[in-house]
Amino acid sequence: MATITSTSSRWDAFARQWRRGRSGYMFLIPWLIGFFALTLGPALASLYLAFTKYDILTPPVFTGLDNFRYMFLQDYRFRQALQVTFTYVLWSVPLKLGLALLIAIALDKGTRGVDLYRAIFYLPSLIGGSVAIAVLWRQLFDRDGLTDQLLQLLGWPPGTSILNNPDHALKTLIVLSVWQFGAPMVIFLAGLRQIPQDLHEAARMDGAKTMQRFFRITLPMLAPVIFFNLIMQTIDAFKAFTQAFVVSAGTGGPIDSTLFYTLYLYQEGFAFFRMGYASALAWFLLIIIAAFTALTFLSAKYWVHYDDTR
Template identity: 55%
Template sequence: MSENSGTAVLDPPVTEPQAAPVRRKRKRHKHNLAGYGFLAPWLIGLFAFTLIPMVYSLYLSLTKFNLLTAPQWIGVENYTRLFSDERYLQSIKVTLLYVVTSVPLKLAAALLVAVALNRGLKALGFYRATFYLPSLLGASVAVSVMWRQIFSRDGLVNQFLGLFGIQGADWIGDPRYAMWTLVLLSGWQFGTPMLIFLAGLKQLPQDLYEAAAIDGAGRFTVFFKITLPLLSPMVFFNLVLETINAFQTFTPAYVISNGLGGPIDSTLLYTLYLYLKGFGSMQMGYASAMAWVLFAVIGLFTAVYFWSARRWVNYAD
């Protein structure tokens, strides 16, 4: 109400044009609440199982903690101890060797098979499923045990070599060869990047290949001048993904080396040594520091990949 010359006058009612924005705002607010409701399970999982454990592990990396007593604050001592730990330095060497050998091998095998399957083979679905099956099984305990039996002293590899009178080596027990069995296992499971490459090959413009055929370009010229540059976004994606996965490899090294990283620490991958320190020696603070260093290294590799991508990754306009 308002007062004018001593007379009380009622305020004018809210008109329809004035009420419309209010109703739209309320409707938008209800839609937002519905969206947050659907996101709630993911948000709860993100905070409960990812962000909060990460922050807590960062705190533990600055403490001395054996899982049985309360953490004791020691600052950056765990991080300074890392570079005086000979087994830790050995795990870095082993892991870097594994990454720089297994990732190119897997991507090369995936691209080679994808190009072969893209040539219009009959029963393409069967071959695609067959090559993808090892990746579907994953680096599980069962697959790792099978791989260990294949490359053991009396395994299938040495039995096959024996048919030709060749004395096979102790592939698992010899430090010269043990790491390469892990690399071969990783290369054998190329199904996931193969499917990504195959999907990319299906999208390449055929007019470029027709023009190259008219010009008389050979297969290698077509592959390196047309196919590979056009597939560079898929190569980049697979490179980042497989590098991260390679740094996180644990199960094959654990199973093949009986959880010890042998022989002579030749298969002591970073994650395996982290597990041995955290749950074998009950040094959870030290293991947390190792985990954060691994996180930083993976982030550094990823950043370098993205920085270099502008030089060799070609995105179609």
């Protein structure tokens, strides 16, 4: 008897709880469905698929570590994709952050119309990642494009498209990415405004000139913001896809010179229907990004100082 009462009262309590929180849970449902069905589910499925041979049309066949063995030991395109992506990350991230910081410092000087300039400089970040802009860039740099015509004026032979030149294609994509410096710039600008004015004045009284103040006061004080931007931009750069896909029409060409890791992964999965291998590639990218992020975090204690005096 006693157990029945206790069970039913527990059920009553649960029902009361549910009635009280019902509308809250209802609001949560779309998000929960999205998370479980569209994010966690596919992620876990791809973890399993990474150890299978799967062509989408027939059921996956478990193959153990075969995918990874092939990846590390035989696949030269995998190596090329890694090289392209690392080159891209190592160039575009520092360049973009450097430019963002430079512009932020210029805007921080309190010139007239800062808000307008900030909005204008932010614009490329809003539209720059879009397919439309990538198409525009392709028109600019392609054979018979605007740059091609300009180069011809300077005496270059016709038809030397930058995007069709394996030596320059990746550089062009790096420039395209650096152009989207808006997001880190806005964050840098906020960070610069957080540095108390009297620190700059104290450094001036200590005899520090503009550049000395920049390297010994501004940069160290900005370190937490630089750290944040560095991590976000590195992750973004590893995931770069759209521009490479559009300018090379999905081939990663010319001669695999823009074969970004994500593009290669996409080709394996959706062009060659080797979904198992593509899953393995995806999980390895996750490990690379995690490792980079962890390294950045580990290094932080040597160069990031959080101001907790105030």
